[in-house]
Structure formats: C-alpha cells, structure tokens
Amino acid sequence: xxxxxxxxxxxxxxxxxxxxxxxxxxxxxxxxxxxxxxxxxxxxxxxxxxxxxxxxxxxxxxxxxxxxxxxxxxxxxxxxxxxxxxxxxxxxxxxxxxxxxxxxxxxxxxxxxxxxxxxxxxxxxxxxxxxxxxxxxxxxxxxxxxxxxxxxxxxxxxxxxxxxxxxxxxxxxxxxxxxxxxxxxxxxxxxxxxxxxxxxxxxxxxxxxxxxxxxxxxxxxxxxxxxxxxxxxxxxxxxxxxxxxxxxxxxxxxxxxxxxxxxxxxxxxxxxxxxxxxxxxxxxxxxxxxxxxxxxxxxxxxxxxxxxxxxxxxxxxxxxxxxxxxxxxx
Amino acid sequence: xxxxxxxxxxxxxxxxxxxxxxxxxxxxxxxxxxxxxxxxxxxxxxxxxxxxxxxxxxxxxxxxxxxxxxxxxxxxxxxxxxxxxxxxxxxxxxxxxxxxxxxxxxxxxxxxxxxxxxxxxxxxxxxxxxxxxxxxxxxxxxxxxxxxxxxxxxxxxxxxxxxxxxxxxxxxxxxxxxxxxxxxxxxxxxxxxxxxxxxxxxxxxxxxxxxxxxxxxxxxxxxxxxxxxxxxxxxxxxxxxxxxxxxxxxxxxxxxxxxxxxxxxxxxxxxxxxxxxxxxxxxxxxxxxxxxxxxxxxxxxxxxxxxxxxxxxxxxxxxxxxxx
Numbered sequence: 001x002x003x004x005x006x007x008x009x010x011x012x013x014x015x016x017x018x019x020x021x022x023x024x025x026x027x028x029x030x031x032x033x034x035x036x037x038x039x040x041x042x043x044x045x046x047x048x049x050x051x052x053x054x055x056x057x058x059x060x061x062x063x064x065x066x067x068x069x070x071x072x073x074x075x076x077x078x079x080x081x082x083x084x085x086x087x088x089x090x091x092x093x094x095x096x097x098x099x100x101x102x103x104x105x106x107x108x109x110x111x112x113x114x115x116x117x118x119x120x121x122x123x124x125x126x127x128x129x130x131x132x133x134x135x136x137x138x139x140x141x142x143x144x145x146x147x148x149x150x151x152x153x154x155x156x157x158x159x160x161x162x163x164x165x166x167x168x169x170x171x172x173x174x175x176x177x178x179x180x181x182x183x184x185x186x187x188x189x190x191x192x193x194x195x196x197x198x199x200x201x202x203x204x205x206x207x208x209x210x211x212x213x214x215x216x217x218x219x220x221x222x223x224x225x226x227x228x229x230x231x232x233x234x235x236x237x238x239x240x241x242x243x244x245x246x247x248x249x250x251x252x253x254x255x256x257x258x259x260x261x262x263x264x265x266x267x268x269x270x271x272x273x274x275x276x277x278x279x280x281x282x283x284x285x286x287x288x289x290x291x292x293x294x295x296x297x298x299x300x301x302x303x304x305x306x307x308x309x310x311x312x313x314x315x316x317x318x319x320x321x322x323x324x325x326x327x328x329x330x
Numbered sequence: 331x332x333x334x335x336x337x338x339x340x341x342x343x344x345x346x347x348x349x350x351x352x353x354x355x356x357x358x359x360x361x362x363x364x365x366x367x368x369x370x371x372x373x374x375x376x377x378x379x380x381x382x383x384x385x386x387x388x389x390x391x392x393x394x395x396x397x398x399x400x401x402x403x404x405x406x407x408x409x410x411x412x413x414x415x416x417x418x419x420x421x422x423x424x425x426x427x428x429x430x431x432x433x434x435x436x437x438x439x440x441x442x443x444x445x446x447x448x449x450x451x452x453x454x455x456x457x458x459x460x461x462x463x464x465x466x467x468x469x470x471x472x473x474x475x476x477x478x479x480x481x482x483x484x485x486x487x488x489x490x491x492x493x494x495x496x497x498x499x500x501x502x503x504x505x506x507x508x509x510x511x512x513x514x515x516x517x518x519x520x521x522x523x524x525x526x527x528x529x530x531x532x533x534x535x536x537x538x539x540x541x542x543x544x545x546x547x548x549x550x551x552x553x554x555x556x557x558x559x560x561x562x563x564x565x566x567x568x569x570x571x572x573x574x575x576x577x578x579x580x581x582x583x584x585x586x587x588x589x590x591x592x593x594x595x596x597x598x599x600x601x602x603x604x605x606x607x608x609x610x611x612x613x614x615x616x617x618x619x620x621x622x623x624x625x626x627x628x629x630x631x632x633x634x635x636x637x638x639x640x641x642x643x644x645x646x647x648x649x650x651x652x653x654x
Contacts, residue, residue, distance in 0.1 A: 115435070169396070
C-alpha cells in the first residue's frame with residue numbers, strides 16, 4: 001500500500017489514525033483533480049466519474065477493513081480502489097489506457113480492479129456490484145475465512161431490483177456483507193427524491209438488517225459506523241447497512257454541464273467538503289499545520305510520479321487482449 | 331455398464347464434482363430441500379449439507395450475480411436457472427459481469443462458474459417456458475455454452491464445465507431428462523469444444539445438438555433404408571464449437587444441413603452455415619440448409635407445438651432438397 005496502513009495503528013493513537021485517513025482522502029482528492037486535468041487535456045479516453053466531495057466514505061470504511069476483506073465498487077469508484085491500496089502508478093496507467101495498467105488498459109476508469117487486494121472491481125452497471133459482493137460474502141461464509149465483503153453503491157442504485165434481492169438474500173443467509181450507500185442526492189441527472197419513494201434505512205430494517213445513516217462527509221463518523229458494521233458482520237451477525245449522506249460536488253461525469261442542477265447547491269463547497277472539514281478537525285486535534293501540509297506534499301509527489309510513469313506507458317497489445325478473452329489453459 | 335436416466339447423469343456429475351472438490355457449491359431456486367423442479371439435484375443437500383447446497387429466493391439476477399462474486403472469491407458455484415426463459419432476468423450478471431471479468435480486469439480474475447438451465451419444448455409449457463436461447467449466450471465473448479444430447483455427455487460435459495476456469499452455460503433439454511442410457515462405472519469429462527460423429531455417412535453432413543440429435547438419427551435411419559447414408563454430428567459444445575470436425579465432414583460429403591430446436595433466424599445454424607461457406611466454399615455441391623423452429627414464439631397448443639419443433643419428416647425433407 002502506498003499510504004500508511006491504518007489498521008497497523010493502535011486505536012489509542014488517534015493522531016496517527018487521523019493522519020493516515022487524511023493521507024488516503026488527499027490521495028483520492030488529488031488523484032481525481034489530476035484526472036480531471038488530464039481528461040480536459042485529452043489524455044484520458046472515454047469518460048470518468050469523479051467522487052470529489054465523497055472521499056470520507058472510502059477513506060473511513062476501508063480503514064475499518066482487513067486486507068483479506070473484499071470490496072465491490074461502482075462507476076464512481078476511484079476512491080474505493082485507492083483506499084483499498086491499488087498501486088497509484090498502475091491506477092493512472094489503467095485510466096490512461098496503458099498496457100502496464102492494473103487491467104492492461106482493457107477496463108479503464110469504470111473497471112479498476114486488483115485481485116490480490118480483494119478489490120473486485122469498479123463497475124459500469126448501476127447496482128451490479130451488489131450481487132457480486134453478496135457472492136463474495138457467500139464465498140467467505142462457505143470457506144469460513146472470517147473475511148467480510150463490502151459493497152459501495154450510490155443512491156442511484158436504490159431503485160434497482162438487485163438491491164432489494166440482495167438485502168433479502170443477505171439477511172436470509174446472514175452473510176458477512178456490509179452495504180455502504182454513498183448517498184449524494186443525485187441519480188445521474190435526476191434528484192433521487194424523484195426516483196426513490198422509500199427511506200433506505202427503513203428498507204434495510206424491513207429485511208431485518210441493522211442500518212444507520214451517518215454524515216458521510218465526516219470521516220470519523222463513517223469510520224466508527226463502519227467499524228461497528230464490519231465487526232458485527234465478521235462475528236457472524238449477518239449483514240449491516242451504512243448510509244453515508246454526502247455531496248456530489250462535480251457532475252455525473254467529467255464534462256457534465258449540470259444544466260439540470262442549481263449550481264448554488266455546491267457554490268460553497270467548504271461547508272460540505274470532507275477534506276477541508278477534516279483539516280480543521282486535525283488542527284483542533286493539535287496536529288501541526290506542517291504535518292498536514294507534509295501529507296499533501298507527499299501525496300502530490302506520488303501522483304506526479306504516477307502520471308509521469310503513465311505517460312511513459314505503452315499502448316496495449318491487441319493480440320494479447322484478443323488472446324485473453326478466456327483463461328489460458330494451464 | 332449401469333443404465334440410468336439423463337437427469338441422474340447430471341446428478342451424478344454434481345455429486346462426483348462436489349466430492350472431489352470442496353470448493354464446489356450449488357444454489358438456485360428449489361434445488362436443495364425440494365431437490366430441483368425436475369429432481370436433478372435430489373440428494374445433494376443430504377450428502378453435502380446446507381452450507382454448500384442452498385435454496386435461493388426467486389431472484390435470478392442475484393443468483394447469477396452472486397455466482398460471479400463467489401467465483402471471483404475462491405469457490406466454484408454451480409447455479410440453476412429453472413427455465414432458460416428466466417435467464418433474461420440474469421443477463422447483466424452473465425453478459426456484463428461473468429463474461430467480461432477475465433478480459434476486462436486484465437486477466438487478474440477467472441470466473442469458474444456454471445449455470446445449469448433447461449430449455450426446449452414439447453411439453454406444452456408455452457411461450458415463456460420453452461425457449462431455446464443458447465445462441466444469445468454463444469454470441470457473448472467470454473462465455474462458453476454446452477448442450478449435451480447423451481447420458482455420457484450429460485455427465486462428461488458437466489464435469490468439464492465445473493472444472494473449467496471460465497463461465498460455462500450448461501443447457502439441458504427437458505425432453506431428455508427421462509431418457510435412459512449407459513454410463514461407464516468411472517465416467518470421464520468430455521472436452522468442451524469437441525463435437526462427435528455419432529453416425530458416419532457419405533451423402534450429407536447433418537449437424538445438430540441437444541434433443542434434436544435423436545430426431546436427426548431417426549431421419550438418417552429412415553433414409554438409410556433408401557441407401558442414403560447421412561453423417562450425423564453431435565456438436566455437444568456450441569461456444570466454442572468444433573469447426574474443424576464439421577469442415578472435415580463437409581469436405582467428404584460436400585453437403586450440409588444444420589438442425590436445431592431454437593428459432594432459425596440469427597441462430598447457431600446461421601453461424602455454422604456462414605462459417606462453412608467462408609472457409610469451405612469450394613467443398614459444397616449444393617447450398618446448405620437449416621432445419622429449425624420458425625420465427626415465432628413457442629406456442630402452447632400441442633398441435634401447434636408439434637409443427638413448431640423440427641421433426642424427422644422436416645429433417646428428411648430438407649436433406650432431400652439438398653441432395654436433389
């Protein structure tokens with residue numbers, strides 16, 4: 001892992017934990033700001049979905065996981081990959097369509113994955129990570145590994161049938177599965193208020209799944225909720241759900257003009273910005289400004305190096321891609 | 331050799347695979363306590379326990395999607411979709427997830443899952459419980475599709491499918507479940523992608539799979555009385571399919587008919603005929619033909635269904651046309 005491992009820090013050492021969380025959040029934030037620039041410069045094919053404003057959720061949730069735990073992500077998934085520890089160089093190489101990328105340039109932004117880290121992939125289909133995470137939790141349960149699966153899904157997935165199927169089945173089978181909803185209020189180009197009639201925590205409770213809603217822009221709130229959920233799931237208590245209320249500061253995709261949205265909603269992002277908020281909190285905790293700044297300097301240097309390496313990467317081989325539709329015979 | 335039914339051969343393959351490999355698990359609608367809607371999974375729960383043999387709710391999208399996630403996390407799921415018509419509800423998991431994962435993630439993952447699903451008509455099950463949709467799945471890069479026609483292949487192809495590192499759709503024709511046949515004491519897997527010449531002949535190559543095999547053999551046997559010697563090939567595997575075997579046969583017979591129960595348009599037969607024309611054009615002495623279901627939904631009334639599913643008479647008529 002490129003950033004300090006949060007799990008290796010004694011819970012008593014609040015400052016060290018806080019700085020590790022901050023490092024993860026800044027790595028996500030600065031990586032996405034860089035992706036935004038690279039996209040505008042035409043260095044990234046296709047399209048990308050940024051999670052700027054939502055960094056506290058992958059930061060807080062994945063800090064509560066162990067290395068063996070698995071994660072299924074979604075189209076707005078850069079943060080989940082980075083927090084799970086995907087190598088930054090291979091991350092940028094993938095999104096910039098290079099052979100050296102973690103998926104050899106075949107998936108791009110919407111499909112970043114790392115098998116060795118239990119990162120089961122971002123996903124281009126809304127809600128599709130839900131049954132995949134459920135199946136992963138089933139594998140953990142059958143194999144009695146003690147691992148937990150986590151699925152990150154947006155509020156856009158709330159109206160997908162598989163969410164309802166998965167809440168039901170996870171509860172019936174008491175699977176070690178934690179549902180994490182990143183509720184940013186928008187389902188692509190429409191407010192979720194016109195798309196979802198229920199309240200998610202009520203829905204979870206209807207299936208007998210413990211659920212809590214937290215301020216998803218407060219990384220400690222997310223971390224504490226995730227700790228409780230993950231620990232219960234690991235002990236065999238069955239699935240949990242954490243709904244993290246957050247803010248999508250950018251458009252649905254990069255380049256989205258957001259004509260459907262009142263831009264005043266995000267005019268003053270400092271109120272909601274989880275990174276800014278956390279910096280204030282770090283100061284209150286007595287962490288020196290120089291220490292906070294040093295994190296940013298380190299993160300920026302790593303991103304610079306990753307982007308340089310990505311630019312130096314090679315175009316993927318068509319022959320190799322064509323030969324890899326199926327698993328090669330041993 | 332002991333005699334058993336087609337459904338029991340599938341059951342035996344499941345039992346043997348689960349006995350040989352503790353990572354093989356089975357789940358689907360009504361497959362555990364009830365033993366499957368057609369009894370195919372009977373006894374598995376008692377033998378292997380509730381952890382590895384599970385009844386699911388009626389949630390096809392999640393059954394298939396969970397199989398993908400489980401296969402990516404170290405187990406080998408064999409799931410059942412009760413009727414192939416219901417695979418419509420599982421298509422995201424199969425097409426966008428299972429089929430893509432190995433390629434899309436740069437080879438980091440394999441998805442060793444099997445979907446067992448019955449297809450086919452002849453029992454008056456109507457438009458939503460009779461369809462043969464295997465061509466849809468054979469069209470998707472990343473999926474493998476097999477369809478056994480014999481007792482030995484029912485066993486052997488399922489063992490091969492479970493051992494395969496990639497997602498395999500194992501299509502079993504319901505009309506064959508009660509068919510009896512012999513199985514070796516120690517049956518072996520059947521290579522995916524290998525067809526078989528079931529009946530050698532020189533006059534024409536008749537390619538088929540699944541439940542149409544017996545109708546093709548009946549047609550061929552009736553023509554044999556007229557000294558017309560038809561070569562019948564059982565494809566067994568549809569994706570990949572045994573192009574080499576079919577081309578080799580056509581190179582000897584110079585005539586081709588393809589028969590399947592699925593609708594003719596844009597089907598398996600279309601692919602086989604197109605491919606043979608592309609790579610074997612000079613071998614043909616007559617235009618190839620397809621015998622398949624007409625372009626309509628499967629009807630309910632037995633009188634209608636009898637005309638919908640290809641018959642030995644229709645197969646013989648097509649053969650006569652090609653030989654004329």
